[in-house]
Amino acid sequence: MPSLYATAFEGLMYALLALALRRAWRNGRAPAVLRLLVGVLYGVLLEAATIAQLDAYHYGRFWVMVTPEVPLAIGVGWGVIVDGVRAYTRNLNLAPWQRAVLNGLLALNIDLAMDAIAIRLGFWDWGQGFDFQFFGVPWANFWAWFWVVAGFTLALETLDGPGWRGWLAPWAALALGVLVVLGTNALLVFGLHPLGVANEAVALVLGLALLGAVRSRFWERRQPARDPWPGQVAAAFHGYFLLAGVLSGAALRPPWLLVVGVLMALLAHGLYGRRTRGAGFSTP
Numbered sequence: 001m002p003s004l005y006a007t008a009f010e011g012l013m014y015a016l017l018a019l020a021l022r023r024a025w026r027n028g029r030a031p032a033v034l035r036l037l038v039g040v041l042y043g044v045l046l047e048a049a050t051i052a053q054l055d056a057y058h059y060g061r062f063w064v065m066v067t068p069e070v071p072l073a074i075g076v077g078w079g080v081i082v083d084g085v086r087a088y089t090r091n092l093n094l095a096p097w098q099r100a101v102l103n104g105l106l107a108l109n110i111d112l113a114m115d116a117i118a119i120r121l122g123f124w125d126w127g128q129g130f131d132f133q134f135f136g137v138p139w140a141n142f143w144a145w146f147w148v149v150a151g152f153t154l155a156l157e158t159l160d161g162p163g164w165r166g167w168l169a170p171w172a173a174l175a176l177g178v179l180v181v182l183g184t185n186a187l188l189v190f191g192l193h194p195l196g197v198a199n200e201a202v203a204l205v206l207g208l209a210l211l212g213a214v215r216s217r218f219w220e221r222r223q224p225a226r227d228p229w230p231g232q233v234a235a236a237f238h239g240y241f242l243l244a245g246v247l248s249g250a251a252l253r254p255p256w257l258l259v260v261g262v263l264m265a266l267l268a269h270g271l272y273g274r275r276t277r278g279a280g281f282s283t284p
Helices: 004-054 072-089 096-120 139-159 164-192 198-216 229-248 256-272
Strands: none
Touching: 004 072, 004 139, 004 164, 004 229, 072 096, 072 139, 072 229, 096 139, 096 198, 096 229, 096 256, 139 164, 139 198, 164 198, 229 256
């Protein structure tokens, strides 16, 4: 039987999905709903494909499993995170590739606070113990998170448009996103790891992405309108894992986990909570 914490996490994911569906329908009707649901499907497929390709981790017990290896809540989580970060970057005056890079970094803001707590709650297991690399989480995981979100959203931003493009773009982004995930996984694990430079490659890619984001000065390129949804998504993830981490004691093993979680939550609040004039926002 799933733990109380896993049950609460599943409930939170389904609640966020319900809110995201309502928001998508109100602001973009059927095409926006399609993008969201394809994002959830993408999350399920990328998990199944990665597990089949690498067998690097496995999930614990959840109530609803799409396959014996992949919980539905994980796919929903990916879809909601992608929806949230896109809602933020769509209101930035940046090129599509710049928005995709920023999307990947914004998703990492959540994972840096989530993954190490989640393994201590039994949500998934990397099989390396809690002292391995980043509090039990392989550095390669952050490489994967960046490419999962950046690859899918770059394809979606590039291919999306009015009319038939709005209906076909999510499916094309799904296919291209999975190919990016599998390709970057293979590059890191089968190409760079044997050469002993995998961790350096992770640091280089994420460092360049962060440098590019800073140089773009994205925090000054926001349109007058501000959508509260990105901040709500981030707050839900950060709030849940901080609360669950403290109540279970997971965030105190070691206490640095709590420090990281609080810092990531404050960073998200600083990014998404900046006040601007206007009340509207772009459609998904």
